[in-house]
Amino acid sequence: MSLKKEINYSIxxxxxxxxxxxxxxxxxxxxxxxxxxxxxxxxxxxxxxSSDAYTQQMNMLQANENKKIYEELAISDIKTAAKILKPLYDNDANDGFISLEVDPLLCDDTKATVEEGIRLYKQISHDNVMIKVPATQAGYKAMEELTTLGINVNATLIFSSIQALESAKALNEGILKSGKDTKGVVSVFVSRFDRTLDSLMIKKDLEPAKVGIMNALKCYYEIEKIQNDNIRTLFASTGVKGDDLEPTYYIDNLIYKNTINTAPLSTIKAWIENGEKSKSKVITEDECDKYFEKLAKRDINIEKTSEQLLADGLSAFKSSFEVLLKKVKI
Incomplete structure (x- = not known):
């Protein structure tokens, strides 16, 4: 039996x-x-x-503003992906989605985020699209408003169990209000914790490459408490850096019921070849809590790390977006 049928798990x-x-x-x-x-x-x-595939369309769009050019390029790709994924969506509406993120510069503006989310969703005009919204205070309200309108939402840049729960609550409220089969995923970022903390963990004689998985599972358990089948945990940032870990490490250890793992193409190829194809050994929520109590006693502040990772993540996405807007003008 496939993992999809057995535990509703997807890559x-x-x-x-x-x-x-x-x-x-x-x-x-x-x-x-x-x-x-x-x-x-x-x-x-x-x-x-890096790809010449965009050159012709980009040339045709040069009379437009930078953001308009970017959106036309991105929406073309999103539409293509949505069409290819549509048979999966028609077979099981929990899958077959493609996500497009709102302008990250709007992360602290609920109204502008909602307006852009509505506009992008209408322009793409495919049911199997999710609008990505960063998990900020403004973002939670935007998630609720968009799902209330029947727009599927991917809550992103989640590093803490508090963010995970607030996002799940917002999605749940909106989905219930929508009266439709609206879907939501809560994107929990995994590997960045270990890249940030591993050197400190080693100095304190603690196991490296573990915080990311334990934190992701704590977030997962918070999301599952909402008990809405239309909301799933999505483990993101699951590629490894360097050769210290197996390429599939963050897939193999996070194969849990009702979850998704979104991974880089190279990681997926490695998983096809050598990855784990069965459920992960379960780590309970109680084990997660005890683990973080142990870290706190060793002066490792997970809350502070989560806040910094969120700030860094927002900054990185804003920077990438600004660079991209400059590059679309030839």
Missing amino acids: WCDFVERDFLENEFKDLVTNEVIHGATSNPAIFEQSIS
Whole structure:
């Protein structure tokens, strides 16, 4: 039995690029290796900067403002992905989604985020699209308003269990108000914790490459308490850096019921070859709590780290977006 049928577990691809969508992506979807895809400003900045596939359309759009050019390029890709994923969505409306993020510069403006989310969703005009909204104070309200309108939402840049719960609550409120089969995912970022804390963990004679997984699971348990089948935890930032860990480390250890793992293409390929294809050994919420109590006693402040990672994540996405807007003008 597949992991999808057994525990409602899915792999999504954290990569969008035009040539890839028209070729390899189709094969991965057809063979049901992946069941969805995600994008973000950094991914589009990389794809548009490095691929000639965008040149012709970009040239045709040069009379427009920078943001308009970017949106036309991105929406073309999102529409392509949505069409390819549609059969999966038609078969199981929990999967087959592609995500597009709102302008990250709007992260502290609820009204502008909602207006842009509505506009992008209407322009794309595919049911199997999620609008990505960063998990800020303004973002929680925007998530609720968008889902109330029946717009599927991907709550992103989540580093703490508090963010995870607030996002799940916002999505739940909106979905219940919508009266529709509206979907939401809560994107919990994983590996960045370990990249930030591993050197400190080693200095304190603590196991490295563990905080990210334990924190992700704590977030997962908070999300599951909402008990809404239309809301799933999505583990993001699951690629490894360097050779210290197996490429599939953050997939193999996070195969849990009702979850998604959105991974870079290279990580997915490694998982196809050598990755774990069965449920992970369960770490309970109580074990997570005790683990973080132990870290607190060793003066490792997870709350402070979460706040810094959120600030860094927002800054990085804003920077990528600003660089991208400059690059679309030839």
